[in-house]
Amino acid sequence: MDRKEFFKRMGLMMAGAVAMNIDSKAQAMMALSEGEIPDIASEAKIKTKMPEMDAKLDKPVTVMVIGAGSRGRTYARYAEKFPGSMKVVGVADLNPNRRSAMAKKHGIPKENQFAHFNDALSGPKIADAVVISTPDNLHYEPCMKALALGYHVLLEKPVAPTEKECRDILKQARKYDRIVAVCHVLRYAPYFVALKQVLDSGAIGDIVSIQHMEPIQYAHMAHSYVRGNWPLADKTTPIILAKSCHDLDILRWLIGKPCQTIAAEGSLHLFRPENMPKGAPERCTDGCPHESECPYSAIDIYERRKRHLGVFDLPSKDPALIREKLKTTNYGRCVFRCNNDQCDHYVAIMKFEGDITASFTMDAFTPWGGRRTRIMGTKGFIEGDMKKFTYYDFRSGHKSVWDQKVSEIAEYKGSGHGGGDHLLARDFLRAVSAGDEKLLSSTIDVSIESHVMGFMAEKSRKSMKKVKI
Ligand SMILES: NC(=O)c1ccc[n+]([C@@H]2O[C@H](COP(=O)([O-])OP(=O)(O)OC[C@H]3O[C@@H](n4cnc5c(N)ncnc54)[C@H](O)[C@@H]3O)[C@@H](O)[C@H]2O)c1
Structure with missing residues:
Protein backbone atom coordinates (compact mmCIF):
# COMPACT_ATOMS: atom_id res chain seq x y z
CA MET A 1 0.00 0.00 0.00
CA ASP A 2 1.44 3.40 -0.94
CA ARG A 3 1.35 6.41 1.36
CA LYS A 4 -1.63 7.95 -0.41
CA GLU A 5 -3.64 4.74 -0.10
CA PHE A 6 -2.60 4.40 3.53
CA PHE A 7 -3.87 7.85 4.47
CA LYS A 8 -7.01 7.25 2.44
CA ARG A 9 -7.71 4.10 4.44
CA MET A 10 -6.84 5.71 7.75
CA GLY A 11 -9.14 8.60 6.83
CA LEU A 12 -11.90 6.05 6.36
CA MET A 13 -11.19 4.63 9.75
CA MET A 14 -11.19 7.99 11.46
CA ALA A 15 -14.40 8.91 9.64
CA GLY A 16 -15.92 5.72 11.02
CA ALA A 17 -14.60 6.57 14.44
CA VAL A 18 -16.16 10.01 14.38
CA ALA A 19 -19.51 8.64 13.21
CA MET A 20 -19.56 6.38 16.25
CA ASN A 21 -18.25 9.05 18.56
CA ILE A 22 -14.97 7.38 19.49
CA ASP A 23 -13.38 9.64 22.08
CA SER A 24 -10.31 10.66 20.12
CA LYS A 25 -8.04 11.95 22.87
CA ALA A 26 -5.58 9.16 22.16
CA GLN A 27 -6.06 8.62 18.46
CA ALA A 28 -2.58 9.91 17.66
CA MET A 29 -0.52 7.32 15.87
CA MET A 30 2.68 5.98 17.29
CA ALA A 31 5.67 4.83 15.35
CA LEU A 32 6.27 1.21 16.21
CA SER A 33 9.42 -0.64 15.30
CA GLU A 34 9.21 -4.12 13.91
CA GLY A 35 8.16 -6.69 16.48
CA GLU A 36 7.30 -4.07 19.04
CA ILE A 37 4.15 -4.76 21.02
CA PRO A 38 1.61 -1.98 20.51
CA ASP A 39 1.15 0.29 23.49
CA ILE A 40 -2.40 -0.25 24.54
CA ALA A 41 -2.18 2.06 27.51
CA SER A 42 -3.91 4.76 25.53
CA GLU A 43 -7.58 3.99 25.70
CA ALA A 44 -10.75 5.61 24.40
CA LYS A 45 -14.43 4.90 24.70
CA ILE A 46 -16.72 4.10 21.82
CA LYS A 47 -20.11 5.62 22.53
CA THR A 48 -23.18 4.73 20.52
CA LYS A 49 -26.61 6.27 20.91
CA MET A 50 -28.89 4.01 22.93
CA PRO A 51 -32.08 3.58 20.92
CA GLU A 52 -35.33 4.66 22.55
CA MET A 53 -37.53 1.72 23.41
CA ASP A 54 -40.97 3.18 22.70
CA ALA A 55 -42.15 2.72 19.12
CA LYS A 56 -44.12 5.98 19.60
CA LEU A 57 -46.97 5.09 17.28
CA ASP A 58 -50.08 7.18 16.61
CA LYS A 59 -52.22 4.23 17.58
CA PRO A 60 -51.28 0.93 19.26
CA VAL A 61 -50.77 -2.18 17.15
CA THR A 62 -53.14 -4.87 18.46
CA VAL A 63 -51.67 -8.29 19.15
CA MET A 64 -52.81 -11.78 20.10
CA VAL A 65 -50.24 -13.83 22.05
CA ILE A 66 -50.20 -17.53 21.12
CA GLY A 67 -48.22 -19.30 23.85
CA ALA A 68 -48.29 -17.27 27.08
CA GLY A 69 -45.16 -18.87 28.53
CA SER A 70 -41.82 -17.28 29.22
CA ARG A 71 -41.34 -15.69 25.78
CA GLY A 72 -44.97 -14.74 25.26
CA ARG A 73 -44.91 -12.89 28.58
CA THR A 74 -41.66 -11.13 27.62
CA TYR A 75 -43.24 -9.59 24.52
CA ALA A 76 -46.53 -8.85 26.30
CA ARG A 77 -44.54 -6.84 28.89
CA TYR A 78 -43.77 -4.37 26.11
CA ALA A 79 -47.50 -3.51 26.00
CA GLU A 80 -47.49 -2.91 29.75
CA LYS A 81 -44.62 -0.46 29.39
CA PHE A 82 -45.71 1.24 26.19
CA PRO A 83 -49.51 0.97 25.94
CA GLY A 84 -49.57 3.65 23.27
CA SER A 85 -47.65 1.38 20.89
CA MET A 86 -48.94 -2.14 21.62
CA LYS A 87 -52.12 -3.61 23.01
CA VAL A 88 -52.64 -7.30 23.81
CA VAL A 89 -56.23 -8.11 22.81
CA GLY A 90 -56.17 -11.91 22.63
CA VAL A 91 -54.39 -14.91 24.16
CA ALA A 92 -54.14 -18.62 23.49
CA ASP A 93 -52.49 -21.09 25.85
CA LEU A 94 -53.31 -24.66 26.83
CA ASN A 95 -52.31 -23.82 30.38
CA PRO A 96 -55.38 -22.21 32.02
CA ASN A 97 -53.34 -20.37 34.67
CA ARG A 98 -51.05 -18.76 32.13
CA ARG A 99 -53.98 -17.89 29.91
CA SER A 100 -56.00 -16.24 32.66
CA ALA A 101 -52.97 -14.45 34.13
CA MET A 102 -52.30 -12.78 30.78
CA ALA A 103 -55.99 -12.08 30.21
CA LYS A 104 -56.24 -10.39 33.61
CA LYS A 105 -53.11 -8.31 33.15
CA HIS A 106 -54.21 -6.97 29.76
CA GLY A 107 -58.00 -6.88 30.23
CA ILE A 108 -58.61 -9.41 27.44
CA PRO A 109 -62.32 -10.16 26.96
CA LYS A 110 -63.51 -13.74 27.51
CA GLU A 111 -64.33 -14.26 23.81
CA ASN A 112 -60.67 -13.58 22.92
CA GLN A 113 -59.24 -16.15 25.35
CA PHE A 114 -58.46 -19.52 23.77
CA ALA A 115 -56.88 -22.80 24.90
CA HIS A 116 -55.48 -24.28 21.67
CA PHE A 117 -54.04 -22.13 18.88
CA ASN A 118 -56.47 -23.86 16.49
CA ASP A 119 -59.38 -22.27 18.34
CA ALA A 120 -57.70 -18.88 18.23
CA LEU A 121 -57.12 -19.16 14.49
CA SER A 122 -60.43 -20.63 13.38
CA GLY A 123 -62.60 -17.57 13.79
CA PRO A 124 -62.36 -14.05 12.41
CA LYS A 125 -59.20 -11.96 12.73
CA ILE A 126 -59.16 -10.15 16.08
CA ALA A 127 -55.85 -8.26 15.97
CA ASP A 128 -53.29 -6.72 13.62
CA ALA A 129 -50.62 -9.28 14.55
CA VAL A 130 -49.92 -12.47 16.47
CA VAL A 131 -46.94 -13.38 18.60
CA ILE A 132 -46.17 -17.09 18.14
CA SER A 133 -44.27 -18.30 21.19
CA THR A 134 -45.39 -21.90 21.41
CA PRO A 135 -42.81 -24.75 21.59
CA ASP A 136 -40.47 -25.20 18.59
CA ASN A 137 -42.51 -27.95 16.93
CA LEU A 138 -45.68 -25.83 17.19
CA HIS A 139 -44.60 -22.79 15.18
CA TYR A 140 -45.37 -24.00 11.66
CA GLU A 141 -49.07 -24.71 11.93
CA PRO A 142 -50.17 -21.54 13.75
CA CYS A 143 -47.88 -19.41 11.58
CA MET A 144 -49.28 -20.76 8.31
CA LYS A 145 -52.84 -20.30 9.58
CA ALA A 146 -52.25 -16.82 10.97
CA LEU A 147 -50.74 -15.62 7.68
CA ALA A 148 -53.68 -17.01 5.71
CA LEU A 149 -56.03 -15.09 8.03
CA GLY A 150 -54.11 -11.87 7.33
CA TYR A 151 -52.14 -11.50 10.57
CA HIS A 152 -48.60 -10.14 10.67
CA VAL A 153 -46.44 -12.48 12.76
CA LEU A 154 -43.77 -12.07 15.41
CA LEU A 155 -42.39 -15.61 15.25
CA GLU A 156 -40.19 -17.14 17.90
CA LYS A 157 -37.07 -18.88 16.72
CA PRO A 158 -36.37 -21.45 15.47
CA VAL A 159 -38.75 -20.77 12.58
CA ALA A 160 -39.66 -24.49 12.18
CA PRO A 161 -38.04 -27.92 12.62
CA THR A 162 -37.38 -28.58 8.91
CA GLU A 163 -35.98 -26.59 6.02
CA LYS A 164 -39.10 -27.30 3.95
CA GLU A 165 -41.39 -25.87 6.63
CA CYS A 166 -39.19 -22.77 6.89
CA ARG A 167 -39.46 -22.24 3.14
CA ASP A 168 -43.24 -22.83 3.23
CA ILE A 169 -43.57 -20.05 5.80
CA LEU A 170 -41.54 -17.73 3.57
CA LYS A 171 -43.81 -18.54 0.62
CA GLN A 172 -46.94 -18.06 2.72
CA ALA A 173 -45.70 -14.66 3.93
CA ARG A 174 -45.11 -13.58 0.34
CA LYS A 175 -48.45 -15.02 -0.86
CA TYR A 176 -50.47 -13.09 1.72
CA ASP A 177 -48.11 -10.10 1.73
CA ARG A 178 -47.64 -10.16 5.50
CA ILE A 179 -44.65 -9.32 7.69
CA VAL A 180 -42.96 -12.16 9.58
CA ALA A 181 -40.29 -11.06 12.06
CA VAL A 182 -38.17 -13.87 13.44
CA CYS A 183 -37.10 -13.35 17.06
CA HIS A 184 -33.37 -13.22 16.39
CA VAL A 185 -33.20 -10.77 19.24
CA LEU A 186 -29.41 -10.45 19.42
CA ARG A 187 -29.44 -8.39 16.22
CA TYR A 188 -31.37 -5.70 18.08
CA ALA A 189 -29.18 -5.61 21.22
CA PRO A 190 -27.21 -2.32 21.40
CA TYR A 191 -23.99 -4.31 22.00
CA PHE A 192 -24.25 -6.19 18.69
CA VAL A 193 -25.54 -3.12 16.86
CA ALA A 194 -22.44 -1.18 18.01
CA LEU A 195 -20.17 -4.09 17.04
CA LYS A 196 -21.71 -4.16 13.58
CA GLN A 197 -21.27 -0.38 13.25
CA VAL A 198 -17.56 -0.65 14.04
CA LEU A 199 -17.15 -3.43 11.46
CA ASP A 200 -19.11 -1.52 8.82
CA SER A 201 -16.99 1.61 9.42
CA GLY A 202 -14.01 -0.33 8.08
CA ALA A 203 -12.10 0.25 11.33
CA ILE A 204 -10.57 -3.24 11.45
CA GLY A 205 -10.09 -3.41 7.68
CA ASP A 206 -11.46 -6.52 6.00
CA ILE A 207 -12.79 -9.29 8.21
CA VAL A 208 -10.60 -12.38 7.76
CA SER A 209 -11.94 -14.69 10.46
CA ILE A 210 -14.23 -14.88 13.49
CA GLN A 211 -14.17 -17.07 16.57
CA HIS A 212 -17.57 -17.10 18.21
CA MET A 213 -18.57 -19.02 21.32
CA GLU A 214 -21.89 -19.63 22.95
CA PRO A 215 -21.28 -20.68 26.54
CA ILE A 216 -24.58 -22.19 27.65
CA GLN A 217 -23.70 -22.39 31.38
CA TYR A 218 -23.84 -25.74 33.12
CA ALA A 219 -27.12 -25.23 35.06
CA HIS A 220 -28.89 -23.70 32.07
CA MET A 221 -27.93 -26.75 30.00
CA ALA A 222 -29.36 -29.10 32.63
CA HIS A 223 -32.49 -26.97 33.00
CA SER A 224 -33.38 -26.51 29.32
CA TYR A 225 -31.75 -29.27 27.29
CA VAL A 226 -31.59 -32.19 29.73
CA ARG A 227 -34.57 -31.91 32.11
CA GLY A 228 -36.68 -29.19 30.53
CA ASN A 229 -38.34 -28.14 27.29
CA TRP A 230 -35.77 -29.22 24.68
CA PRO A 231 -34.23 -32.60 25.69
CA LEU A 232 -34.87 -34.42 22.40
CA ALA A 233 -33.71 -33.09 19.03
CA ASP A 234 -36.44 -34.89 17.06
CA LYS A 235 -39.28 -33.71 19.27
CA THR A 236 -38.14 -30.07 19.23
CA THR A 237 -35.18 -29.00 17.05
CA PRO A 238 -31.48 -29.94 17.21
CA ILE A 239 -29.63 -27.75 19.69
CA ILE A 240 -27.71 -25.97 16.90
CA LEU A 241 -31.10 -24.46 15.96
CA ALA A 242 -32.94 -24.55 19.28
CA LYS A 243 -30.13 -22.72 21.07
CA SER A 244 -27.68 -21.46 18.50
CA CYS A 245 -29.65 -20.25 15.48
CA HIS A 246 -29.03 -16.80 17.01
CA ASP A 247 -25.31 -17.32 16.66
CA LEU A 248 -25.35 -18.55 13.08
CA ASP A 249 -27.54 -15.57 12.31
CA ILE A 250 -25.16 -13.15 14.06
CA LEU A 251 -22.16 -14.56 12.19
CA ARG A 252 -23.95 -14.21 8.85
CA TRP A 253 -25.03 -10.67 9.77
CA LEU A 254 -21.66 -9.46 11.06
CA ILE A 255 -19.80 -10.86 8.07
CA GLY A 256 -22.45 -9.61 5.66
CA LYS A 257 -21.74 -12.33 3.11
CA PRO A 258 -23.26 -15.76 2.48
CA CYS A 259 -21.87 -18.89 4.07
CA GLN A 260 -20.54 -21.34 1.49
CA THR A 261 -19.55 -24.46 3.45
CA ILE A 262 -19.97 -25.81 6.96
CA ALA A 263 -18.51 -28.77 8.84
CA ALA A 264 -19.63 -29.74 12.32
CA GLU A 265 -18.81 -32.08 15.18
CA GLY A 266 -20.56 -32.55 18.49
CA SER A 267 -22.13 -35.05 20.83
CA LEU A 268 -23.76 -35.66 24.17
CA HIS A 269 -20.75 -36.20 26.37
CA LEU A 270 -22.00 -36.15 29.93
CA PHE A 271 -25.74 -36.46 30.52
CA ARG A 272 -26.12 -40.17 29.73
CA ARG A 333 -34.98 -35.74 37.86
CA CYS A 334 -31.39 -36.95 37.98
CA VAL A 335 -29.63 -35.49 34.92
CA PHE A 336 -28.32 -38.94 34.03
CA ARG A 337 -31.81 -40.41 33.79
CA CYS A 338 -33.61 -37.91 31.56
CA ASN A 339 -33.79 -39.83 28.29
CA ASN A 340 -32.30 -36.80 26.49
CA ASP A 341 -30.16 -36.64 23.35
CA GLN A 342 -29.22 -33.00 22.65
CA CYS A 343 -25.47 -32.41 22.19
CA ASP A 344 -23.75 -30.76 25.15
CA HIS A 345 -20.81 -29.63 23.04
CA TYR A 346 -20.85 -28.61 19.39
CA VAL A 347 -18.24 -27.13 17.08
CA ALA A 348 -18.77 -25.84 13.54
CA ILE A 349 -16.35 -24.38 11.04
CA MET A 350 -17.61 -22.24 8.22
CA LYS A 351 -16.31 -20.61 5.09
CA PHE A 352 -18.00 -17.45 3.86
CA GLU A 353 -17.79 -15.72 0.51
CA GLY A 354 -14.64 -13.59 0.23
CA ASP A 355 -12.30 -16.16 1.82
CA ILE A 356 -13.59 -15.47 5.34
CA THR A 357 -13.56 -18.25 7.91
CA ALA A 358 -15.50 -18.61 11.14
CA SER A 359 -15.51 -21.10 13.95
CA PHE A 360 -18.40 -21.56 16.33
CA THR A 361 -18.36 -23.39 19.64
CA MET A 362 -21.40 -24.10 21.77
CA ASP A 363 -20.54 -25.49 25.16
CA ALA A 364 -22.58 -26.55 28.17
CA PHE A 365 -19.66 -26.66 30.56
CA THR A 366 -19.09 -23.03 31.50
CA PRO A 367 -19.81 -21.00 34.65
CA TRP A 368 -21.42 -18.16 32.68
CA GLY A 369 -23.72 -17.72 29.71
CA GLY A 370 -23.78 -14.96 27.09
CA ARG A 371 -21.46 -14.91 24.10
CA ARG A 372 -17.74 -14.49 23.48
CA THR A 373 -16.52 -13.21 20.13
CA ARG A 374 -13.16 -12.43 18.53
CA ILE A 375 -12.99 -10.80 15.13
CA MET A 376 -9.74 -10.71 13.19
CA GLY A 377 -9.42 -8.00 10.54
CA THR A 378 -6.61 -6.92 8.25
CA LYS A 379 -6.03 -3.73 10.29
CA GLY A 380 -7.40 -4.50 13.70
CA PHE A 381 -8.98 -6.90 16.12
CA ILE A 382 -12.13 -6.95 18.26
CA GLU A 383 -12.81 -9.02 21.35
CA GLY A 384 -16.11 -8.97 23.22
CA ASP A 385 -18.32 -10.73 25.75
CA MET A 386 -21.76 -9.20 25.12
CA LYS A 387 -21.25 -6.60 27.85
CA LYS A 388 -18.13 -4.96 26.56
CA PHE A 389 -16.01 -5.16 23.44
CA THR A 390 -12.54 -3.86 22.81
CA TYR A 391 -11.25 -2.78 19.45
CA TYR A 392 -7.48 -2.73 18.87
CA ASP A 393 -5.95 -0.82 15.99
CA PHE A 394 -2.73 -2.54 14.87
CA ARG A 395 -0.86 0.44 13.47
CA SER A 396 -1.50 3.00 16.19
CA GLY A 397 -1.62 0.49 19.02
CA HIS A 398 -4.71 2.28 20.14
CA LYS A 399 -7.47 0.53 22.02
CA SER A 400 -11.14 1.58 22.19
CA VAL A 401 -13.77 0.09 24.46
CA TRP A 402 -17.57 -0.09 24.14
CA ASP A 403 -19.10 -0.89 27.53
CA GLN A 404 -22.36 1.00 27.79
CA LYS A 405 -24.49 -0.22 30.69
CA VAL A 406 -27.67 -1.33 29.00
CA SER A 407 -28.96 -2.89 32.23
CA GLU A 408 -29.03 0.53 33.90
CA ILE A 409 -31.40 2.13 31.38
CA ALA A 410 -34.81 2.30 33.07
CA GLU A 411 -36.92 1.78 29.94
CA TYR A 412 -34.87 -1.32 29.01
CA LYS A 413 -35.92 -3.13 32.22
CA GLY A 414 -37.87 -6.33 31.58
CA SER A 415 -36.20 -6.88 28.21
CA GLY A 416 -33.73 -9.77 28.09
CA HIS A 417 -30.88 -10.34 25.62
CA GLY A 418 -29.17 -7.01 26.34
CA GLY A 419 -32.29 -5.02 25.46
CA GLY A 420 -32.81 -7.01 22.24
CA ASP A 421 -36.19 -8.54 23.17
CA HIS A 422 -38.05 -5.25 23.38
CA LEU A 423 -36.08 -3.47 20.68
CA LEU A 424 -37.18 -6.23 18.33
CA ALA A 425 -40.78 -5.75 19.53
CA ARG A 426 -40.42 -2.01 18.89
CA ASP A 427 -39.19 -2.52 15.31
CA PHE A 428 -41.87 -5.14 14.63
CA LEU A 429 -44.61 -2.77 15.79
CA ARG A 430 -43.18 0.04 13.68
CA ALA A 431 -42.96 -2.28 10.66
CA VAL A 432 -46.59 -3.43 11.09
CA SER A 433 -47.82 0.10 11.66
CA ALA A 434 -46.05 1.38 8.54
CA GLY A 435 -46.63 -1.80 6.51
CA ASP A 436 -42.91 -1.86 5.78
CA GLU A 437 -40.85 -4.97 6.58
CA LYS A 438 -37.63 -3.09 5.79
CA LEU A 439 -37.85 -1.54 9.25
CA LEU A 440 -36.79 -4.96 10.55
CA SER A 441 -33.34 -6.45 10.73
CA SER A 442 -34.57 -10.06 11.01
CA THR A 443 -37.01 -10.49 8.13
CA ILE A 444 -38.13 -14.01 7.32
CA ASP A 445 -35.90 -14.41 4.23
CA VAL A 446 -32.60 -13.51 5.94
CA SER A 447 -33.57 -15.59 8.97
CA ILE A 448 -34.17 -18.63 6.81
CA GLU A 449 -30.69 -18.32 5.35
CA SER A 450 -29.10 -18.72 8.77
CA HIS A 451 -31.51 -21.55 9.62
CA VAL A 452 -30.30 -23.38 6.51
CA MET A 453 -26.77 -23.06 7.93
CA GLY A 454 -28.06 -24.86 11.05
CA PHE A 455 -29.75 -27.64 9.09
CA MET A 456 -26.55 -28.12 7.07
CA ALA A 457 -24.45 -28.18 10.25
CA GLU A 458 -26.59 -31.07 11.52
CA LYS A 459 -26.27 -32.82 8.17
CA SER A 460 -22.50 -32.45 8.39
CA ARG A 461 -22.32 -33.64 12.01
CA LYS A 462 -24.38 -36.73 11.23
CA SER A 463 -22.73 -37.59 7.91
CA MET A 464 -19.20 -36.63 9.07
CA LYS A 465 -18.80 -34.64 5.85
CA LYS A 466 -18.28 -30.99 5.03
CA VAL A 467 -21.49 -29.64 3.47
CA LYS A 468 -21.92 -27.00 0.76
CA ILE A 469 -24.59 -24.40 1.41
N1 LIG B 1 -35.67 -15.67 21.07
C1 LIG B 1 -35.10 -16.25 22.08
O1 LIG B 1 -34.03 -15.87 22.51
C2 LIG B 1 -35.75 -17.42 22.76
C3 LIG B 1 -35.40 -17.77 24.07
C4 LIG B 1 -36.05 -18.85 24.65
C5 LIG B 1 -36.99 -19.57 23.94
N2 LIG B 1 -37.28 -19.23 22.65
C6 LIG B 1 -38.29 -19.96 21.86
O2 LIG B 1 -39.58 -19.46 22.21
C7 LIG B 1 -40.56 -20.51 22.15
C8 LIG B 1 -41.29 -20.58 23.47
O3 LIG B 1 -40.37 -20.85 24.50
P1 LIG B 1 -40.73 -20.58 26.04
O4 LIG B 1 -39.46 -20.66 26.78
O5 LIG B 1 -41.57 -19.38 26.15
O6 LIG B 1 -41.60 -21.88 26.36
P2 LIG B 1 -42.74 -22.03 27.45
O7 LIG B 1 -42.92 -23.47 27.66
O8 LIG B 1 -42.46 -21.15 28.61
O9 LIG B 1 -44.04 -21.43 26.70
C9 LIG B 1 -44.71 -22.10 25.67
C10 LIG B 1 -46.21 -21.98 25.93
O10 LIG B 1 -46.92 -22.53 24.82
C11 LIG B 1 -48.09 -23.14 25.34
N3 LIG B 1 -48.63 -24.11 24.37
C12 LIG B 1 -48.18 -25.35 24.07
N4 LIG B 1 -48.94 -25.91 23.14
C13 LIG B 1 -49.91 -25.02 22.82
C14 LIG B 1 -51.01 -25.04 21.92
N5 LIG B 1 -51.29 -26.12 21.15
N6 LIG B 1 -51.81 -23.94 21.85
C15 LIG B 1 -51.56 -22.86 22.64
N7 LIG B 1 -50.54 -22.80 23.52
C16 LIG B 1 -49.72 -23.87 23.61
C17 LIG B 1 -47.62 -23.80 26.62
O11 LIG B 1 -48.69 -24.09 27.50
C18 LIG B 1 -46.65 -22.74 27.17
O12 LIG B 1 -47.28 -21.87 28.10
C19 LIG B 1 -39.78 -21.77 21.78
O13 LIG B 1 -39.88 -22.02 20.41
C20 LIG B 1 -38.35 -21.44 22.16
O14 LIG B 1 -37.38 -22.15 21.43
C21 LIG B 1 -36.69 -18.17 22.08
Missing part, protein backbone atom coordinates in the same frame (compact mmCIF):
# COMPACT_ATOMS: atom_id res chain seq x y z
CA PRO A 273 -27.15 -43.13 31.92
CA GLU A 274 -23.70 -44.73 31.78
CA ASN A 275 -22.23 -41.66 33.51
CA MET A 276 -24.63 -41.84 36.43
CA PRO A 277 -22.79 -42.02 39.74
CA LYS A 278 -23.39 -45.24 41.68
CA GLY A 279 -26.59 -45.35 43.69
CA ALA A 280 -28.12 -42.16 42.24
CA PRO A 281 -31.91 -42.42 42.57
CA GLU A 282 -34.55 -41.25 40.08
CA ARG A 283 -34.77 -37.78 41.64
CA CYS A 284 -32.34 -35.54 43.50
CA THR A 285 -34.98 -35.29 46.24
CA ASP A 286 -34.97 -39.07 46.81
CA GLY A 287 -31.97 -38.90 49.17
CA CYS A 288 -29.26 -39.03 46.48
CA PRO A 289 -25.87 -39.83 48.11
CA HIS A 290 -24.16 -37.45 45.61
CA GLU A 291 -26.45 -34.48 46.11
CA SER A 292 -23.99 -32.44 48.17
CA GLU A 293 -21.31 -32.48 45.46
CA CYS A 294 -23.19 -32.85 42.16
CA PRO A 295 -23.15 -29.51 40.25
CA TYR A 296 -26.42 -30.51 38.56
CA SER A 297 -28.32 -31.15 41.79
CA ALA A 298 -31.87 -29.85 41.30
CA ILE A 299 -32.00 -28.98 44.99
CA ASP A 300 -28.93 -26.78 44.56
CA ILE A 301 -30.03 -25.14 41.31
CA TYR A 302 -33.67 -24.42 42.11
CA GLU A 303 -34.06 -24.50 45.87
CA ARG A 304 -30.76 -23.05 47.08
CA ARG A 305 -29.73 -20.79 44.21
CA LYS A 306 -33.32 -20.00 43.10
CA ARG A 307 -32.45 -20.21 39.45
CA HIS A 308 -34.86 -20.75 36.51
CA LEU A 309 -37.91 -20.64 38.78
CA GLY A 310 -40.07 -18.98 36.08
CA VAL A 311 -41.09 -22.38 34.68
CA PHE A 312 -42.95 -23.27 37.88
CA ASP A 313 -45.40 -20.32 37.91
CA LEU A 314 -45.13 -20.20 41.71
CA PRO A 315 -46.64 -17.44 43.83
CA SER A 316 -43.40 -17.13 45.87
CA LYS A 317 -39.92 -18.59 46.24
CA ASP A 318 -40.94 -20.61 49.28
CA PRO A 319 -38.57 -23.66 49.40
CA ALA A 320 -41.49 -25.99 50.24
CA LEU A 321 -43.29 -24.98 47.03
CA ILE A 322 -40.11 -25.47 45.01
CA ARG A 323 -39.48 -28.87 46.63
CA GLU A 324 -42.98 -29.98 45.64
CA LYS A 325 -42.18 -29.10 41.99
CA LEU A 326 -38.90 -31.02 42.18
CA LYS A 327 -40.83 -34.07 43.36
CA THR A 328 -43.48 -33.88 40.67
CA THR A 329 -41.93 -32.45 37.48
CA ASN A 330 -39.00 -33.35 35.24
CA TYR A 331 -36.98 -30.55 36.86
CA GLY A 332 -36.25 -32.78 39.88
